[in-house]
Amino acid sequence: DDPFAHSSQNEQDSRCYASFARIPCLDPSSVQEAHDMMRDAFSLSEEFSLPVLFRPTTRICHSKSDVRLGAVAASARKASFEKNPSQYVVIPAHTRVLHKKLNEKQPAIRKRLVELGYNRCEVRGPVAVITGGVASAYIHEVLADTVSIAHIGAYPIDEGWLREFIRKHERIVVIEELAPVIEEVVRQVAGSIPVFGKKTGHVPYEGELAPERVVNYLTALGIPCTREYPVQVRPAALPVRPPILCAGCMHRTAMYAIKKVFRDGIYPSDIGCYTLGLQLGVVDTTICMGASITIASGMAQAGEERDIVCTIGDSTFLHTGIQGLLNAVYNNARITVVILDNRVTAMTGHQPNPTTGHTACGIPNPPVSLEMLCRSCGVRFVETVSPIDLIQFMGVLKEAKAQPGVKVVIAKQPCVITEKRAKINRGRYVVHPDVCIGCKACIKFGCPAIELRSGLAHITDLCSGCGACLQICPVAAIGREVKE
Template sequence: SADDPYAHSSQNEQDSRMYAKFARIPCLDPATIQEAHDMVRDAFALSEEFGLPVLFRPTTRICHSKGDVELGPVLQNTRKGEFHRDPRQYVVIPAHTRILHKKLNEKQPKVQKRLGELGYNHAAVRGSRAIIASGIAASYVQEVIPDDVSFMKVGAFPVDEEWLADFIRMHEEVLVIEELAPVLEETVREVAGCVTVYGKKDGHAPYEGELSPAAVAVIMASCGFTPSRTFPDVSPIPDLPPRPPILCAGCMHRPVFYTIRKVFKDGIYPSDIGCYTLGLQLGAVDTTICMGASITVGSGMVHSGEDREIVATIGDSTFLHTGIQGLMNAVYNDARMTVVILDNRITAMTGHQPNPTTGLTACGTPAAPVSLEAVCRACGVGFVETVDPYDMASLTTALKDAKERPGVKVIIAKQHCVITARRAGIKRGRYRVDPETCTGCGICIAFGCPAIERHNEKASINELCSGCAVCAQLCPAGAIRKEGAR
């Protein structure tokens, strides 16, 4: 479970170590790229040894880093997977649950001992004060900790509390540094006795956000610990224009959002997780909570008594992942709403992986493609229309038709992601603006495509143009034409 302090690309800043603590399973929290490699190997071994899931918890800074690692021996798994029938283990009825819970509790001392043997938790006593840190924060601490301050690094949970208490008793003050929740700090405070403990719970360290060596130095100074180095105050450049993330030039989602806003002017627009969340910049995304929530939130709004039109948008991959159940529920409960499935033929935001509609597995082997139209009709949707979002007239007609119909309506906007289209060699030809014909009305600028700019009060199309031709359809003066056309 990759946690995301500062929510660089997530809906929350959850700390998965809390889940491991709740479930009483081991959790490995890497501080370096090498540890990330080694911990995955050890996680499989731990799982086999104790018959438990093991939670591997890298954070954003680990996941987005590169480094050399020592691979060690590369093992070849020649064991064939085979199911061993054991109802007392796998059929979790109350009678079995009571026994399994007792076994889980009995495993804890052995798990702690084994985790201690892996070497991810270690300490060095160097003075009367100490810093205890976990995960990537431990690497930051090592950049700024002075030579006369003791250091404990924790990378495997649960921690051996006796070992932890022995270390703490050797010191007068202890500072705990970790990202997000005070998981380690709570354990430290439980065993610290009379030793002074600094951390999140007394306000010295933040509960939220991402740490850094500079941030750690500030925390240390607030507790009277002198960091070994200081960092200059970095202020943003004044008047630097903001650069919010936007959809690609020629993205099929943009004309869909644009047309939704035109047809459903006073509507409410619940959306979902994907590139299309950037429809927020176009004023066509009102909610984004979790995968699949666009349809369920929209359905809930309908039944709450909301009179405005509800138009939910969801991607093809997200729909197949968690949207089908919500659609079925909306149909079953007769929610009057329009669902637009944005089918860009790929799982774009997370790396362009195939999905069940593409006819390929994740390994690239052929598979039977799933029909979104058939799935929607099987869920009971009576009105299912597939349109090319680059054809603005057809898209507008389909949305207007859906608006007038009762119940749940589904429109599938189908067109290749511009990135995969480019990789596949699909060429549409670029468009240009005739400055003599352009009136400077700004309609194409308001469309929000990064390929369209304003120069000398007239529109201009730059090299980002992918040839979708939507802007040409929007231009009331007919000033946008394909290159070479007259």
């Protein structure tokens, strides 16, 4: 989960999914606990014949720590599926039995989670703080040793265990990120004992916690802490520096061309580096993976008369875009789909995908042809072109614009980072200051390698040699660098 939505579309709390499904959920508060929980998650799954939801938040995922590995258990079991239709063929007759069994497992699951030690408590005074996940690490860092503490790292919570802890205190404070999952259980068993938290307005429902915020919430309730944090003075307003695409990124060139050809269009987009096309004015919607095509199709079916051009990466298209394309073709949606094929899953670390010709383990396999895949879905207009050649790419977009129904343009060009790692050197471009008129056409293109110096454009060492700026300049003031 991603409190504060550092790189997500929402601040969902997966503990709610676990509660809905009535399956165990493990919520680590440290790197060590994450390691231990993952090991135990497999054992729990085997023991109760259920999935186990492992829920690390962003802070845990981005943390590093020494970890005690313990003994590595070796398994000699041979992979062999055991047929059990009553368990795995979920027809109504089986569902009724399975639902009853699921409910019957709950007391044993709660007891087992307490035995594992992920839900633990320490009575130290008349007031108690109940916490869980990474918030527990913050609480342990700042809480005075005269305040009792209960740590919740596993769900469902054993209500008997929790009730026994709560009844020893005069009031309870619950500190957790996002949804009041712990707080709701606490309120169910607290009886007349006062409970403070999200539902009383003392802890926010949204955002990420931090030690200084936790101290503020606790001190406002009269809970002693061992640390004080000075009031942070907001710095003077700084220029906004939003994240941008790399110098030489093919996505920038493709989106520049889309904006030129479909000037008044609507631009649904998707999840990937190209979402940064928002800065270029070529991203109107980004909801979830694969939604670019389905949103575009829905707009067309609703009667939108403007041109609809959606963008989706090759990896995202293969992951969740194919079904949307098939649906758009079936319903004869009037849309243009631009598949931004940079030959890799770039945003998440350059993992391979079915078009790259090898698996994640490096095993060679036949690459999937995006062209053949789109044609097999019934798309009649499918063209592949490099967006680095702006004139040719814009020409293909104009052809697509004139065609009825669903059109697919595959913008194919390797990721610039992949090229650098492969030691591909395209040279670089320079601005001739005696020709440049300072019109800022290249500046507006948004490449971080181009900047303004003394009113004239200048290309820095960030240049990757894509040559897009050469094609954009209206006075031919840009040329390839010639080394003596």
